[in-house]
Amino acid sequence: MKLLSASILAVALLAGCGGMKTATAPDTPTRTVDGVLIGPTGMTLYTFDKDAANSGKSVCNGQCATNWPPLMAPEGAKPMGGYNIVTRDDGKKQWAYKGWPLYYWIKDTKAGDKTGDGVGGAWKLAKP
Numbered sequence: 001m002k003l004l005s006a007s008i009l010a011v012a013l014l015a016g017c018g019g020m021k022t023a024t025a026p027d028t029p030t031r032t033v034d035g036v037l038i039g040p041t042g043m044t045l046y047t048f049d050k051d052a053a054n055s056g057k058s059v060c061n062g063q064c065a066t067n068w069p070p071l072m073a074p075e076g077a078k079p080m081g082g083y084n085i086v087t088r089d090d091g092k093k094q095w096a097y098k099g100w101p102l103y104y105w106i107k108d109t110k111a112g113d114k115t116g117d118g119v120g121g122a123w124k125l126a127k128p
Helices: 002-015 063-067
Strands: 031-033 037-039 046-048 083-087 092-095 123-125
Touching: none
Parallel strands: none
Antiparallel strands: 031 037, 046 123, 083 092
16 A cells, blocks of 8 residues: 555656756757857857847848848747847747847858858857
8 A cells, every 4th residue: 555655646746747847948048068059959059240239130131041040939938047039020039148149050060060150250159
């Protein structure tokens, strides 16, 4: 009987953990690796000097966004810590860090690549 009671208690305790974060649910939309921000894909993130920090918008649209894919925020995402959300021209949402919209670089082909740093004199590694 004690074994059954312990099993019921374990199930009850686990059922009460529904609000806990799991290992697959990140606390933030990025991680820091080697001093730079990386997205959920493991790829390096960048900021664009032509964006205005804290403007709530991204100026990288159209072909720019094809070359520099934005780090999109899922529906219902909420600002957290240094992260906020900007609205793109198409109405979709994008993550920003300390007011700067975040982007990937299409020519980075594997995790750890940082080939977009300095492109056009306007792209920089996103740093925490």
